[in-house]
Amino acid sequence: MGRRRAAADSRRDAEFAAFTAGAGGRLLHSATLLTGDPAEAERLLTVVLARVYADWFRMRAEDPYEQARSELVRRFHHRPWWRRPRGGDLDRLTGQERLVVTLRFFEGVAEEQTAAQLGLPADRVRAICARATATLRSRPAPAPAASVTEARTTAAQQRAARPRNTHGGRADAPSGTDAGTPGTDGGDATRDPAVAAPVGARRQGSHRYEGTP
CATH class of the missing domain: 1.10.1740 (Rna Polymerase Sigma Factor; Chain: A)
Incomplete structure (x- = not known):
């Protein structure tokens, strides 16, 4: 035995x-x-x-x-x-919505089986699934705006941090040293595509969560 x-x-x-x-x-x-x-x-x-x-x-x-x-x-x-x-990928969903989305989309469980396992009517599961999907596809709520005092303080700090030129010229382009001026020792910088291309044209790849299960 x-x-x-x-x-x-x-x-x-x-x-x-x-x-x-x-x-x-x-x-x-x-x-x-x-x-x-x-x-x-x-x-x-x-x-x-x-x-x-x-x-x-x-x-x-x-x-x-x-x-x-x-x-x-x-x-x-x-x-x-x-x-x-x-937290996690389903942070914006309630616990019940997480269950329905995980079972229906990730696990591939049928609607009737999901309803039986959660003790809910099938139409209720369908409604929860539709609401959760709409939540995931919608944009997140915007962050709360800063107070007026904080906004004014930030603007004042940014103005104070800007470089100033006492001679009335451009602070970011000293006279005689503009890299984009032909005939200087640096040559014509506009001939270099990496320099001449607008900032918006140099895109970097990105990855984001679409929010659709």
């Missing part, structure tokens, strides 16, 4: 290790989308995987990934109300 139990435990350990190696990264990504915090996501996933490991023998032919995902959703869904998720 002991040898049979030991063999079963060894088989479970090997199967569970293979499962976590293949699905752990995706589950961690889902947990990070939900919590918005990588450290909190790791703690949540650790609890989830511990539960899956304990129930491994009882799952039988069930998909362990679906069991892990259901446990992840359940634990996040029933967290204390004051632990509102913040």
